[in-house]
Amino acid sequence: MSELTRRNALKIIGSTTLTATGLTNVASAHHPKDGSSGGTDTTSGKMRLFSEAAVDGAHEAVAQGGYAYVATVTGMAVVDWRNPRHPEEAARLEASNPAGGILDVKVDGDLASLASNAGPGITLVDISDPHNPTEIGFYDVGHGIHNNFLTGQHAYLTVNESGKTPFSKARCEIVDVSNPSNPTKVGEYRLKDHFPDYAMAGVNPCHDVYVQNGLLYQAFWDAGTIIADVSDPSNPTTVSQFGAAPNADRPYPSDSRLERYLTRPGNSHYVQPSPDGQYVYQGAETFPSDFVDNPDNDDYGGIKVFDVSDYENPRQVARISPPDVDAFRTSHNFDVTENRIHTSWYNGGVAIFDVTDPANPAQLGHYASEDTSFWTAVRERGFTIGSDIGGGLVFLHTDNGELGSPSFSGTGRPENPGLGESDGA
Template sequence: MKATGALGFAGFTGVTAGRGGEIGTSSSETLRLFGEVAVSGATEVVTQNTWAYVATGDGFAVVDWRNSNRPQLVGTWDAPGTGIADVKVDGDLLAVSTQGGEHDHGPGEEPNADPDAQIGTHLYDVSDPTDPRYLSTFQVLPEGVHNAHLVDDVLYIAKEAPFDESALIIVDVSDPANPTESSRWILEEVHPELDSVTNFVHDVYAQGDYAYLAYWDAGCRVLDVSDPTDPVEVSWFGQTENADMGMDGDPWSRVYGSPGNAHYVQPSPDGDHVYVGAETYAGESGGITVFDVSDFNDPQQVATIEAEDRNPGIFPDTSHNFDVTPNRLYTSWYNAGARVYDTTDPSNPQKTYEYDPDGSSFWTAVRARGFTVVSDIGGGLAFLHEDRGENRAPSFDGADSVPYHDRRHDD
């Protein structure tokens, strides 16, 4: 029961013999390509049973992978708005988030200011995954939603931008045709000293009674959301020393460079540890930090998984989205591959497998049905296995570089 007070590896960097060619390594620690499917515009992927849902920029795609050796693209669906890089599924409900509108805005006009614009998180009935049915949109104007989390009829929205209006919005979706806001939590209202463009909620993960917020330079904030109408902060950790600097110095260099940049967060299934990934665009690439939170009153950093500098001077070696199971961590590192770590001892993660073909950039790595499922940005999905499959890159073309998808401020 948690206290709730105040506050040397031989994997490959291999060279392909062209897309689909064999990767130049015989390492037994290499994840093998068991199945693949092209999905144009692929970014985030989530899985449920034998279905995979993929964000595609203009909407989402559905993949049937009952046969994991020959996954099939069921179809793609356009969604209102653009900039769709986030999907979540829970039971028969799919949540698709958009950061952009259907129409450009003119000089001097607020972006997406039209109250009729469908900007925010769109909800679909996927009781039949082959025929998703649009239900509603929870509007988040003017900038939309980059990331959200969906569980047990509750939608947690990370309203990232504008940075000075960032908030966690908790939405009741028990009637998904009529989503209603339950509450919103704003860091600066609780901690006025942290009022800064460097402190914004980028992502959220909910488990049990708690929501874990990746709050960039303000680190990870943990909220008790047992009452969704009244979220209460119970712990925080990983905040940078300069998170309270406000606009002093060069705040934008602090936004894009290390330290800080808490980008993605997920607790272990037992809740005793929290993994926080950093995403950096300048200086050293961001890694993943492990915190022991068995006592929320006294969280302790116990390990750091450093980024591996495989593309010197290029930011896409940084960590991105990952998945945590009882004793494994499945990670994506943009242009630096997808990797699996043994976290039986969370204070000493050990890299066990990786997959790093030339020409690929990975947005997401998740564990499902004995496979590591990764989204190769722009290209599609790869279904990887520890000892079954082929030692090669996917046949489809992925992105050779990663767009600055988070860079949304006026220069």
């Protein structure tokens, strides 16, 4: 890879800084191929803008009980949308030191956890009164946490410390948060303990996690998806591993790691099972040759569907391709329900697919506009909520609403992309 191309690649991926890994700023991008706005047509598909709420710094968003909780880089915002026609920001919490670079939030009941991508752990917040969120604890890992998951009495954290090789200490750390003012580590799943060759390849961080019915679903980048049994959180055990890129267990020299990290055929960037656990959806965040000097790489990442009814023999049964629009459109975060998947594609917008038959996904609707770039899409109360990077939330509906852009302006489409322009870092 030429130095010019490498420099351009670093510019377009400024939303994720995996510190102390040897690979920095290498996981998230949201800029069109030609550096322009990359506009797309809002009239396609059946998704309409029902309502909106401006949220400065918006990144990951989750919904619970008529409220949306939004990571804002410096903390968290709470959007009250119990009246979906008039959602509004109801509260904002600025996380105290040493938190920083908060791109991810998760909630469960009266507790929220904020992952500090540029800080050393997670901030725990009491949300029993959503209009008055109160910081009650901090768990210090000593390393940036890009993503986390919160369920029951435990938080699951992506930790990517490095030894001599980037990501060689990649792991999911499990924390008991039953007493949020005094969180304690109870266990971990370390890639090197279970798949040492993948750990030493230099391109396999633990990027994201999801927990359902005592199973931990881990996106380990080119090493694929690894399911672990965490019914005993102090002793996670491997259940299945699938979706790895070819040769992801071979060491990569330092001068080729960035290109390998960014391009096809990898990777496992985000993962979520179906509610019944029979299928797993694995999203890839990959970039075409316009972004990285690789003539064989001409496609953006999509979402693979795996049948895991037999953990000994998981099978890929489908792939959801990015929207067919002239914009930067690799897969990012998504939400799976019983028969739908709600997906975000950066400048490619938000799309819903019918997965009643997971082997044959069918697109039901699509929303995009010239000035939006989406970090996530989640389903709640009959709506799809999209988080427009830096700008706010859009509440989308397949039957009701208007065509067009939200009135707020996000920060996901800088005309001259540079490090940190999307996350305030």
